[in-house]
Amino acid sequence: MSAAHKGRRGHVGVIGGSGGMPGAAILAATAAMRAGAGLATLAPGDPELRRALIELRPELMLATAEQAWKIPQAQVLVVGPGLVNADRSALAELNRDDARAMVWDASGLEHQDAGPAAGPRVLTPHPGEAARMLARLDRAGSWDSARVQSNRALAATRLAELTRAIVVLKGAGTIVAEADGARVRVAICTTGGPALATAGSGDVLAGAIAALLARGLEPWAAACAGVHVHGLAGDRSPQNGTLALDIADALALALDEASTGTAWPSGWPTQARY
Ligand SMILES: NC(=O)C1=CN([C@@H]2O[C@H](COP(=O)(O)OP(=O)(O)OC[C@H]3O[C@@H](n4cnc5c(N)ncnc54)[C@H](O)[C@@H]3O)[C@@H](O)[C@H]2O)[C@@H](O)CC1
Ligand SMILES: Nc1ncnc2c1ncn2[C@@H]1O[C@H](COP(=O)(O)OP(=O)(O)O)[C@@H](O)[C@H]1O
Known part of the structure; x- marks a missing residue:
């Protein structure tokens, strides 16, 4: 009989959900649990978050x-979904001094500087956020979201180079890039489609990747597998009218489907350490 218990399935913390966007943090934490994390804890946030949380x-x-x-x-943090009025110095300290694996998303990305950070980092910008980061960090080029979209692999790789993080550049054909010295790796996601184009879908992705990190996958594998399973959850959902919470809920079966081995793109991990 399996000896699994919640304490062995990883614990994800979510820093975000302030200033009228409690839902973003709740989506990320829900997705983390649907992707198999045993426990999820949210930053305390405001009364709005507390009320929504108890009800939902x-x-x-x-x-x-x-x-x-x-x-x-x-064990793993998601930093950024629905994060407003962030404490800049607390975020800088977190990034600089905390060796835990983290997924930085949404407004958290505005607080990411050139790397390396204290521990493994997965950054999940959409093209607009990637353009803003590149415009701030890349002295060698001028970037906007149109340039990011017409050079997606280059943009993701350049951002990975600058931050020393694994970069997940979202959008159709999500790109995962790592540039660690001489080693450059790029993967393109083959799952997902318009069902994912719904408010909060990116918050769900951040939570899914964090869960896989918390369950013991290496950062590259967690990023690729998280993107893959998030896309699969979208593919198994109605193509119209799907909500982000539906995608989070669909992660559990998508993960079961993917971990049978048949749905993994070759070279991607076939097993998480549970
Ligand atoms: N229920 C909630 O509480 C929700 C909260 N959310 C939070 O809202 C905050 C703001 O996020 P947003 O992404 O909406 O705001 P942003 O200001 O980051 O993004 C909107 C702009 O970015 C660009 N952009 C976005 N996606 C793009 C794409 N695929 N291609 C090209 N350009 C693109 C466009 O210029 C667009 O106007 C985040 O903290 C996020 O976590 C959202 O996730 C929506 C749901
Ligand atoms: N047409 C599409 N094909 C594939 N994936 C998509 C498509 N549209 C959106 N997505 C995915 O949906 C998610 C949207 O995330 P994001 O832009 O951060 O939105 P939000 O801020 O509302 O969460 C990303 O994972 C993105 O890759």
Whole structure:
């Protein structure tokens, strides 16, 4: 009989969900649990978040005010979904000093500087966010979202080079890039489609990748597998009218389907360490 219990399936913390966007953090944390994390804790946020959480997702936990910017009990953090009025210095310290694996998304990306950071980082920009990051960090080029979209692999690789993080450039044919010294790796996702084009879908992706990190996948594998399974969840959902929470809920079966081995693109991981 399997000896699995929640404490062995990884614990994801989510820093975000402030200023009128509690849903973004709830989506990321829900996705983390649907992708198999045993526990998920949210930053305490505001009363709005607390109310929404109790009504919608009683299985999620809230950090105390003292734990807010660190959530020390989590093994992996998602930083950014619905994060407004961020404490700049707390985020800089988190990135610089905290060796835990993290997924940085949405407004959290505005606080990412040139790397390396203290631990493994997966960044998940959409083309607009990637363009803003590149415009800020790449002295050698001038970037906007049109240039990112017409040079997607180059943009993702350049951002990976500058930040020393794994970069997931979202959009149709999501690109995963890593540029660590001489080693450059690029993968293009073959799953996903217009069903994913719904508010909060990116928050779900961030939570899914974090769960796979928390369950023991290496950062490159977690990023590729997370993108793949998120796309598969979209492919198995109605192509019209799907909500981000539906995609999060569909992750559980998508993960089962993918981990049978038949649906993984070759060269991608076939097993997570549970
Ligand atoms: N229910 C919620 O609480 C939700 C909260 N959200 C949060 O809202 C915040 C703002 O995120 P947004 O992404 O909406 O705002 P942004 O201002 O980052 O993105 C919007 C702009 O970015 C560009 N862009 C976005 N996707 C693009 C694409 N595929 N191709 C080219 N350009 C593109 C466009 O210029 C667009 O006007 C984030 O913190 C996010 O987590 C959203 O995820 C939506 C749902
Ligand atoms: N046409 C599409 N084909 C494939 N994936 C898509 C498509 N449209 C959107 N997506 C995916 O949906 C997600 C949208 O994320 P994002 O732009 O951050 O939105 P949000 O901020 O609302 O969460 C990304 O994972 C992106 O790759």
